[in-house]
Amino acid sequence: MNLKQLRYFLAVAEEGQMTAAAKRLHVAQPPLSYQIKQLEQELGVTLFNRLPQGVTVTAAGKLLVGYAQQLTQLSATAENKVRALAHGITGTINLGTVSSSAGVIPNPALRKWLQQHADVQLSVTEGNTYELLDDLHKRLLDVAVLRTPFNGQHLVCRYFPSxxxxxxxxxxxxxxxxxxxxxxxxxxxxxxxxxxxxxxxxxxxxxxxxxxxxxxxxxxxxxxxxxxxxxxxxxxxxxxxxxxxxxxxxxxxxxxxxxxxxTHLALVTTNEALETPLVAGFMAQFEQARPLDNFH
Structure with missing residues (x-):
């Protein structure tokens, strides 16, 4: 099982058709079908029900979808982080936000930082505080805007005014x-x-x-x-x-x-993520603008 197979598998699962998935992936349908069959043979399960009008995901396939999403996202994150570590000024910041953060972020500090770093992209994940905390610990997110209360142990947290x-x-x-x-x-x-x-x-x-x-x-x-x-x-x-x-x-x-x-919103990252120049620069910009109270 490799990342290429997982990306192909997710495309088919999301599109519900081999033809549509092949078009999305910019590959011919036979190589796509071959990779899916190879994946099924390797795992010893059937991932899709083949129907005249398309495909549906089997129970085993539904289980694999969640893992495949995490693995492909983690691969992309690792690639971006390695590049960012080398250059310090380019790459992608994976930012998590809770639904109740809209009144506080985006704000002038974030707008200023993005203007100064035109080569940086934000990949935003929305979820509740517990989901985003889990993604932070799994290294799927670099920074997250969370709402108290939450367990801030082993995290770097800065709190917006109450x-x-x-x-x-x-x-x-x-x-x-x-x-x-x-x-x-x-x-x-x-x-x-x-x-x-x-x-x-x-x-x-x-x-x-x-x-x-x-x-x-x-x-x-x-x-x-x-x-x-x-x-x-x-x-x-x-x-x-x-x-x-x-x-x-x-x-x-x-x-x-x-x-x-x-209640408070908090800008949160991990000590490991803070070691990368890109994340450190992102956090430093907020510190200079002082939209938050203090580090904890």
Whole structure:
């Protein structure tokens, strides 16, 4: 099993047709089919169900897809990092971002750095904090923007200024028009749309206040919570910077009065990644612009 076979396998799995995959890979179909058969023979499994209209991935093939994606991505990352280490000014930075980071990054510091490094590309991966942490430790990412809380052990972390969580309300809740902050007692009877990242935080807060909240939905993407609130379906509980970024003028944004509802975004990398000139230069630019509090 080699990288060429894995790239061919992924192309067929994603396209669902040998012809389309061959066109995408800029190869003839017979060599592509041969490589897939060789891979199947080597593994001793059938990876695709051959049908008149195309192919479908077997159970064994579905298992291989995840590993193949990681291996091919790691190969590309290794190639980029070796080149970047040699030159220090060119290459690709693999950047992970959480959905709730849109209000903070990209920012002027990042724009300035990219303008000064025209030969550098960003490869952005979106996911939740735990997924991105895993990718950092696997060396699939160089840098990630994560949201607290998370385990920062063995990581280099710089934190953006803290921000308050906010309630994003449909404008039909006119009783809150002239309020600047909302209490838990205000929120409990409302249909709440909760960002899963803060499950434990809200559970403990309502429990300690002796209140039983009404949760309409829990989701993994803070932007989804905002979208549902803007459609007048419920009250989204999200970081304020994200709420303000995606505010279309059709909702009310009110901070939560309880001071425990504060959160931070952090720019995070590993000590190993920081040894490469490209990543070190990227982190140094943010340090000079001081958009974050401090290293930990």
């Amino acid at each position: 921000e308050r969580m906010a309630a994003v309300l449909p404008k039909q809740y006119t009783q809150f028009t002239h309020r600047r902050q909302l209490r838990l007692s205000d929120l409990a009877p409302l249909p709440l749309i909760k960002y899963r990242r803060f499950n434990e935080l809200f559970h403990v807060a309502f429990l300690e206040a002796g209140l039983t909240p009404h949760y309409l939905m829990t989701c993994d993407d803070a932007r989804t919570a905002m979208h549902w609130a803007s459609r007048q379906l419920g009250v989204a509980l999200v970081p304020r910077s994200l709420a303000e970024t995606y505010d279309g003028g059709d909702v009310l944004i009110r901070s939560l009065a309880d001071h425990r509802f504060e």
